[in-house]
Amino acid sequence: MATLVDNRYGKAKVRVLRLFKTGDYHKIFDFDCCVLLLGDEFKETYLTGDNKRVVPTDTVKNTIYVLAQQETFKSLEEFGIILGKHFIKTYSHVQGVHATMKENSWARMGTGKQQDHSFVREREIHTIQVNSSRGQEPQVTSGIDDLLIMKTTQSGFEGYNKCQYTTLKETSDRVFATVVTANWTYNTLNVDYTKAFEIMKQSVFEIFSSTYSKSVQESLFLMAKLALERCPQIETIKMSLPNKHAFGFDFSRLNIQNQNTVFQPVEEPSGLIEGTIKRSVSSKL
Amino acid sequence: MATLVDNRYGKAKVRVLRLFKTGDYHKIFDFDCCVLLLGDEFKETYLTGDNKRVVPTDTVKNTIYVLAQQETFKSLEEFGIILGKHFIKTYSHVQGVHATMKENSWARMGTGKQQDHSFVREREIHTIQVNSSRGQEPQVTSGIDDLLIMKTTQSGFEGYNKCQYTTLKETSDRVFATVVTANWTYNTLNVDYTKAFEIMKQSVFEIFSSTYSKSVQESLFLMAKLALERCPQIETIKMSLPNKHAFGFDFSRLNIQNQNTVFQPVEEPSGLIEGTIKRSVSSKL
Amino acid sequence: MATLVDNRYGKAKVRVLRLFKTGDYHKIFDFDCCVLLLGDEFKETYLTGDNKRVVPTDTVKNTIYVLAQQETFKSLEEFGIILGKHFIKTYSHVQGVHATMKENSWARMGTGKQQDHSFVREREIHTIQVNSSRGQEPQVTSGIDDLLIMKTTQSGFEGYNKCQYTTLKETSDRVFATVVTANWTYNTLNVDYTKAFEIMKQSVFEIFSSTYSKSVQESLFLMAKLALERCPQIETIKMSLPNKHAFGFDFSRLNIQNQNTVFQPVEEPSGLIEGTIKRSVSSKL
Amino acid sequence: MATLVDNRYGKAKVRVLRLFKTGDYHKIFDFDCCVLLLGDEFKETYLTGDNKRVVPTDTVKNTIYVLAQQETFKSLEEFGIILGKHFIKTYSHVQGVHATMKENSWARMGTGKQQDHSFVREREIHTIQVNSSRGQEPQVTSGIDDLLIMKTTQSGFEGYNKCQYTTLKETSDRVFATVVTANWTYNTLNVDYTKAFEIMKQSVFEIFSSTYSKSVQESLFLMAKLALERCPQIETIKMSLPNKHAFGFDFSRLNIQNQNTVFQPVEEPSGLIEGTIKRSVSSKL
Numbered sequence A, B, C, D: 001m002a003t004l005v006d007n008r009y010g011k012a013k014v015r016v017l018r019l020f021k022t023g024d025y026h027k028i029f030d031f032d033c034c035v036l037l038l039g040d041e042f043k044e045t046y047l048t049g050d051n052k053r054v055v056p057t058d059t060v061k062n063t064i065y066v067l068a069q070q071e072t073f074k075s076l077e078e079f080g081i082i083l084g085k086h087f088i089k090t091y092s093h094v095q096g097v098h099a100t101m102k103e104n105s106w107a108r109m110g111t112g113k114q115q116d117h118s119f120v121r122e123r124e125i126h127t128i129q130v131n132s133s134r135g136q137e138p139q140v141t142s143g144i145d146d147l148l149i150m151k152t153t154q155s156g157f158e159g160y161n162k163c164q165y166t167t168l169k170e171t172s173d174r175v176f177a178t179v180v181t182a183n184w185t186y187n188t189l190n191v192d193y194t195k196a197f198e199i200m201k202q203s204v205f206e207i208f209s210s211t212y213s214k215s216v217q218e219s220l221f222l223m224a225k226l227a228l229e230r231c232p233q234i235e236t237i238k239m240s241l242p243n244k245h246a247f248g249f250d251f252s253r254l255n256i257q258n259q260n261t262v263f264q265p266v267e268e269p270s271g272l273i274e275g276t277i278k279r280s281v282s283s284k285l
Helices: A040-048 A057-070 A076-090 A112-116 A193-210 A216-230 B040-048 B057-070 B076-090 B112-116 B193-210 B216-230 C040-048 C057-070 C076-090 C112-116 C193-210 C216-230 D040-048 D057-070 D076-090 D112-116 D193-210 D216-230
Strands: A002-022 A025-038 A096-108 A118-133 A139-151 A176-186 A234-243 A246-248 A262-265 A270-279 B002-022 B025-038 B096-108 B118-133 B139-151 B176-186 B234-243 B246-248 B262-265 B270-279 C002-022 C025-038 C096-108 C118-133 C139-151 C176-186 C234-243 C246-248 C262-265 C270-279 D002-022 D025-038 D096-108 D118-133 D139-151 D176-186 D234-243 D246-248 D262-265 D270-279
Touching: A002 A040, A002 A057, A002 A096, A002 B216, A002 B234, A025 A057, A025 A076, A025 B270, A040 B216, A057 A076, A057 D262, A076 A096, A076 A118, A076 A139, A076 A193, A118 D118, A118 D193, A139 A193, A176 A193, A176 A216, A193 A216, A193 A234, A193 D118, A216 A234, A216 A270, A216 B002, A216 B040, A234 B002, A262 D057, A270 B025, B002 B040, B002 B057, B002 B096, B025 B057, B025 B076, B057 B076, B057 C262, B076 B096, B076 B118, B076 B139, B076 B193, B118 C118, B118 C193, B139 B193, B176 B193, B176 B216, B193 B216, B193 B234, B193 C118, B216 B234, B216 B270, B262 C057, C002 C040, C002 C057, C002 C096, C002 D216, C002 D234, C025 C057, C025 C076, C025 D270, C040 D216, C057 C076, C076 C096, C076 C118, C076 C139, C076 C193, C139 C193, C176 C193, C176 C216, C193 C216, C193 C234, C216 C234, C216 C270, C216 D002, C216 D040, C234 D002, C270 D025, D002 D040, D002 D057, D002 D096, D025 D057, D025 D076, D057 D076, D076 D096, D076 D118, D076 D139, D076 D193, D139 D193, D176 D193, D176 D216, D193 D216, D193 D234, D216 D234, D216 D270
Parallel strands: none
Antiparallel strands: A002 A025, A002 B270, A002 D262, A025 A096, A096 A118, A118 A139, A118 D139, A139 A176, A139 D118, A176 A234, A234 A270, A246 A262, A262 D002, A270 B002, B002 B025, B002 C262, B025 B096, B096 B118, B118 B139, B118 C139, B139 B176, B139 C118, B176 B234, B234 B270, B246 B262, B262 C002, C002 C025, C002 D270, C025 C096, C096 C118, C118 C139, C139 C176, C176 C234, C234 C270, C246 C262, C270 D002, D002 D025, D025 D096, D096 D118, D118 D139, D139 D176, D176 D234, D234 D270, D246 D262
């Protein structure tokens, strides 16, 4: 009566701190890692409870730490590729590996020698997804999350559709705050992932801070377009921009003039604007 | 150089409390609602900042409250279908509507008349996704989330694959705790959604509490299989069961006998077991 | 130039699951534990980095697990007293111990034999604070947290102070939702702590569900008063009740009649009402 | 039987964004605000439900926004003093005001003109508590929270107390990560609060990054001592430093050499070190 049509399993939330030391100078990767294994032979334990093909999730965890120590990598995208290769090579019944990581961002603290090994945690998260399948090239997706930005002018929303349920007033000067979530894929495996991430982030900052925003949608598209122009290895960008509203407080009920200097940020509800932007065919590498 | 290949937008995190009153007796729906609109004509604001086709997200929010008051519904799945119909009917350029909801669970407080309008919040969440497209039947997905359950015996893990990185010990008596996340679809629109939800939850409870678990995978499959047997309208079930480990504390380092009564629950890492189970063709309604 | 006037240290967030087994029937304590040590001799490591008197926080953690296995207790208040006694007895330079615990609440799952060892997590938290000082009786504080309750009628707010900044409308029928936080102390160490907790919780439920609330303040006082009446061992109760607003949606801007069935719960801001209620002298045991 | 011995109430989680504009250049204060009122006459509503002396929490909220617009201030400590003065002056039955604020930290985005009004949210929180009582000087407490820092060497823990429950190994090279929480009071109202905050933060960074840490306790004391030396207006500093452990992964079970480059950060449990440091009498201003 019941058929298992899809299955995967593994270890999630494996916390890893990896140091690369050059004398006193430390480069760090601080990340959460999830590795899930796919394969038809794993179905047996679902259907009968026979575990003989199951690589324990504890073994998956141990392996992540072993590879983190044994391998050298310049980005977690590269580490994700390493993870996929290992599990496919080691276990003949593994058909695919889904590795996802969340990398915490740390800024170096202070100046001079102090900053060699002391760090301050930043807010944003670097996300990585590497899907590996036996006999195929790994598919790498990079991303950014929890990047909260705000501009206090140079944003408006006018000329929109009005209907019986419209109560919003048009404005050419509003506060615009958003938490940037973006994910992007590549058209090659020959990528400097760290540089791609920086280009994406700087494209967001440049459009956000230097252009007047006619709509969140317009800003989203311009950010993605600029990143595609600057990083030819990026193929597709998916962005999600909540409009985290900060409304002007309604002083009119108190017979007080609104001076447009006091706002009431609200967590709920928020607008939500999404879009996927792809490199046009004619402009491919 | 850049092409917008996908777009949707709307209002997220709209908090609604809807009361249906029968004299002093109140039935409540307490939920977060997100409604996103899809349509080719919405691309214009992405590409040029021209908002003339944009239904403001503020209008989307107002509409949710208007429909919540004006309509009668016995489940939020039904309300999701109502939302989709409204936006498609009202705006000729809306091609699709994605409505997602998270319903908070409240138990009635006390006994007798007291419980008519007093409630205690429970932990679990009922999730709803209704995707509506112009000219097609709505696609309804129901789900449960944040349902944290634990059994303190009658679970083991033995006979698994061993390799050089295996350090896990086999056991026939371990603590098994998990947060159930499940999503299911239907083979008809003629569904008592509240009853389907209860069947799903009771199937989880019944398998979890009354069978010895040979693996998380086996328990997952049995839960889904039982729900499919009991609710013929459910077509496919996707489940995700983290294995929230509670390890026995290592008393051996202190030369103290382990009596198997003290455990150390850990949030990180956790196993993660996923599976999708479909009704077999021969057993369809 | 700088004087250390206060110091304490220890291990926080020690997760413990303790089973008491009677055949197949398991009673469980699932809690987070924090044990902090106080003593003048611990100052040395602050002032010079000399650790010779420092009991490592890792040892504190080990001890918690050892005592959890070795001791029998009927409540975590009792376990907190045991913890204090142990550290004061074992280390002559420990002058005081602050033990705080958060106990997770689990309901038994299902019926009959099923419920012997299967559980569903509830939302509320039981909090415990035991302060022990050498040569003195331990001071026990019990509490409840995260108990989210709501009534959808039988609450109002009228007759309040009006001034130039008042815009609130009076009402005799509003939604009243709150997260109960309460802490209480005792006038004896001869207490059934589990029963005291149940009395406190039932007093909250009874007042909340069976009386019209003229103000959050009034409800708070009545809850505490009822608990003092019913549990003579409780001496003082401190309560904190946020007023988690759920405002009627403003349909007037849409020219739609408000039927008082749709509300907009808001997380921010919330009212906050606090009070400490003490047993009157004449009514002491 | 029951006596109300303490009471306060007001509005919590009032979200305010205040802009001070100099042409295109905006300075911002983004904060959560809680204002609680104290006074004997507020007892009446607790005891009888008579609200006639109650200033509605909604009025408290309105007042916060009015004062935020109407007043000029260079720090939220100053705004907290303004809030206290207002409520005590306006309502003769208000005896005290407890104003607490959490200020979000925003860095200016980009360079040049771009950064005039565009910001990126940082992680740390600036906390403020101003307690005002009728006829007395306000008591100001400033603080920092959620400042997560890590050093990957130059920290150890040796020479500590050993007993039967000690399993920790001594080390002169460990990872030291902590979330700094600090609160400090002043010996005068003539303070540049922004400068005091910066001194505190820089003192933390300087000790953390430039000294070998013999214990968390030693580092805590040195940080506070340096801040007291550099900011003569600060009188007392209370610090709380969790020791957020990152243990070396145990490769020995896999017969692999540990190269001291891979660590396993754990959220639970954590050490917790607290201390209060006061300016010595002889060094007062």
